[in-house]
Amino acid sequence: MSQETGPATNPTEQVASFSGGPSGFKARLITLLYTMPAIVPLFVLLLAVAIFGILLGDRFLSPFALTLILQQVAIIGIVAMAQAIVILTAGIDLSVGAVMILSSVVMGKFSVDLGLPQEVAILCGLLCGMLCGFISGVLVAVVKLPPFIVTLGMWQIVLATNFLYSRSEVIRSQIIAAEAPLLQFFGRTISFGGANFTYGVIFMFLLVLVLTYALAHTAWGRHVYAVGDDPAAAELSGVNVTRTLISVYTLAGLICAFAGWVLIGRIGSVSPQSGQFANIESITAVVIGGISLFGGRGSVAGALFGALIVGVFTLGLRLLGLDVQWTYLLIGLLIIFAVTLDQRIRKAAA
Amino acid sequence: MSVKPVLAARGLVKRYGRVTALDHCDFELLPGEVMAVIGDNGAGKSTMIKALSGAIQPDAGVIELEGKPVTFNSPIAAREHGIETVYQTLALSPALSIADNMFMGRELRKPGIMGRVFHQLDKPEMRRRARGKLSELGLMTIQSIDQSVETLSGGQRQGVAVARAAAFGSRVIIMDEPTAALGVKEGQRVLDLIRTVKARGVPIILISHNMPHVFEVADRIHIHRLGRRLCVVRPEDCKMSDAVALMTGAMRAEDIKQSA
Numbered sequence: 076m077s078q079e080t081g082p083a084t085n086p087t088e089q090v091a092s093f094s095g096g097p098s099g100f101k102a103r104l105i106t107l108l109y110t111m112p113a114i115v116p117l118f119v120l121l122l123a124v125a126i127f128g129i130l131l132g133d134r135f136l137s138p139f140a141l142t143l144i145l146q147q148v149a150i151i152g153i154v155a156m157a158q159a160i161v162i163l164t165a166g167i168d169l170s171v172g173a174v175m176i177l178s179s180v181v182m183g184k185f186s187v188d189l190g191l192p193q194e195v196a197i198l199c200g201l202l203c204g205m206l207c208g209f210i211s212g213v214l215v216a217v218v219k220l221p222p223f224i225v226t227l228g229m230w231q232i233v234l235a236t237n238f239l240y241s242r243s244e245v246i247r248s249q250i251i252a253a254e255a256p257l258l259q260f261f262g263r264t265i266s267f268g269g270a271n272f273t274y275g276v277i278f279m280f281l282l283v284l285v286l287t288y289a290l291a292h293t294a295w296g297r298h299v300y301a302v303g304d305d306p307a308a309a310e311l312s313g314v315n316v317t318r319t320l321i322s323v324y325t326l327a328g329l330i331c332a333f334a335g336w337v338l339i340g341r342i343g344s345v346s347p348q349s350g351q352f353a354n355i356e357s358i359t360a361v362v363i364g365g366i367s368l369f370g371g372r373g374s375v376a377g378a379l380f381g382a383l384i385v386g387v388f389t390l391g392l393r394l395l396g397l398d399v400q401w402t403y404l405l406i407g408l409l410i411i412f413a414v415t416l417d418q419r420i421r422k423a424a425a
Numbered sequence: 426m427s428v429k430p431v432l433a434a435r436g437l438v439k440r441y442g443r444v445t446a447l448d449h450c451d452f453e454l455l456p457g458e459v460m461a462v463i464g465d466n467g468a469g470k471s472t473m474i475k476a477l478s479g480a481i482q483p484d485a486g487v488i489e490l491e492g493k494p495v496t497f498n499s500p501i502a503a504r505e506h507g508i509e510t511v512y513q514t515l516a517l518s519p520a521l522s523i524a525d526n527m528f529m530g531r532e533l534r535k536p537g538i539m540g541r542v543f544h545q546l547d548k549p550e551m552r553r554r555a556r557g558k559l560s561e562l563g564l565m566t567i568q569s570i571d572q573s574v575e576t577l578s579g580g581q582r583q584g585v586a587v588a589r590a591a592a593f594g595s596r597v598i599i600m601d602e603p604t605a606a607l608g609v610k611e612g613q614r615v616l617d618l619i620r621t622v623k624a625r626g627v628p629i630i631l632i633s634h635n636m637p638h639v640f641e642v643a644d645r646i647h648i649h650r651l652g653r654r655l656c657v658v659r660p661e662d663c664k665m666s667d668a669v670a671l672m673t674g675a676m677r678a679e680d681i682k683q684s685a
Contacts, residue, residue: 293544294532297525304518311516313501313530371520 165370208328
């Protein structure tokens with residue numbers, strides 16, 4: 076029956092994505108970049124590792140140096156996962172760093188000052204992060220305020236709460252080790268052949284795997300992309316946009332709280348002053364990682380590559396003895412390059 | 426009348442402040458027919474359609490689905506009753522694939538533990554069904570079911586939206602201006618699609634401003650004027666110019682042969 080419907084089955088009517096346009100290498104490259112936007116940051120990452128490897132030799136290409144980069148990147152890498160899922164919904168979360176610190180302070184204060192069992196203190200810290208994210212989510216999804224404004228406000232509120240509650244006092248590493256060693260769990264290390272993998276680094280990789288699975292293979296993940304792509308269309312297709320947005324911001328808060336836990340493992344102590352630039356650094360990683368700030372495009376693996384690129388540049392340039400400002404300069408160039416590329420790909424595909 | 430309507434509305438009233446958009450409006454859709462709804466801008470036809478698709482709730486009046494009174498609090502509620510709407514904006518997510526879009530909001534999960542515990546989607550099954558639906562409607566000129574919707578032409582996008590509605594719309598499909606944004610050729614293909622869906626026994630409500638298209642595919646034409654049904658005519662009894670005259674009030678309903 077369908078064969079009789081006339082022009083609809085005319086084979087010459089085929090309109091494939093690029094069959095009418097330019098073919099050959101360039102078109103195929105664009106198609107590839109379009110379907111797998113994480114390839115560009117992966118390429119840049121491998122290129123950077125190769126260049127620093129040639130310039131620095133074993134000082135850079137040793138298991139020790141490479142795993143050191145992973146350790147230095149772990150915190151921002153984890154926070155970048157939180158940032159990535161929010162940006163996929165065409166939002167932004169400026170409060171990620173503040174939520175991370177407040178959560179770590181709650182874990183520290185609850186276990187050391189209040190004397191709660193360390194497991195309970197950690198649970199309270201994680202719940203604190205979730206609550207912060209949930210509030211942002213409700214303000215974005217129900218009250219319908221712009222994410223930028225909501226999280227700008229939350230950033231100030233959470234950071235101020237953190238300083239007021241902690242009185243800006245550091246809880247020292249020895250005290251934590253004695254009273255709540257579980258807080259330093261993610262600082263523990265698996266070592267072999269000079270390579271040191273902290274539990275924090277392993278957690279970061281596991282988180283990327285879990286999020287990649289959830290985004291690609293569950294209905295929730297498809298809804299996250301649909302909401303970021305076109306919320307009105309998603310709503311009409313039967314997606315609960317409000318619930319999806321709240322779940323994303325809440326999950327981002329939880330991931331930030333985990334980052335706070337990993338942060339305690341990394342620095343040993345609980346410090347209300349640390350991690351203040353995590354919001355900007357996580358946005359940097361996400362953008363370099365090829366996730367579109369307009370939502371709906373990109374992958375969390377890309378965000379991980381973005382964070383690793385920053386880590387490689389930081390360590391590589393330091394080992395070369397260059398001023399740290401060169402790192403910022405290069406990262407700045409990369410951000411602009413990444414956004415330019417994103418715009419190009421979107422235009423070529425549309 | 427011997428045939429019972431699939432979807433009927435009686436005495437629908439909808440007011441927005443002091444404006445009466447629907448003024449005791451009636452509507453009837455018979456099994457297997459293409460019912461076009463035409464009317465001047467502001468006549469209230471989209472308000473009526475929104476009431477039928479659950480997007481708004483009328484202040485008064487009843488909607489009956491296969492003889493039973495129903496109330497739709499949302500488009501989702503109407504969908505659960507087998508009434509699917511193809512919106513003028515299509516409501517597709519451009520960056521997602523055809524299969525993703527067709528099952529958006531009602532995804533299938535893998536059977537067994539992967540689906541129950543890990544919520545894993547049954548992508549092969551969704552692809553298979555999406556492909557099946559598209560070829561059933563003669564739309565398999567689309568190369569790959571994994572193609573993102575933004576790589577499709579306007580007509581193909583319309584096709585995906587219609588295929589989605591046809592895949593789930595068991596009772597009624599409502600199409601809002603499906604040919605408005607399309608070229609001549611693609612518009613024709615959408616009309617073919619409407620005929621195909623109709624041949625499969627699902628009645629269609631077609632809202633359109635395009636008179637040639639309406640007269641080409643409609644079995645009956647509901648002419649809407651001043652918030653209510655002015656008359657229902659058959660395209661063979663009525664010239665296009667008469668329909669426009671009725672719509673604008675230049676001709677009275679008594680002067681034309683009306684459909685039963």
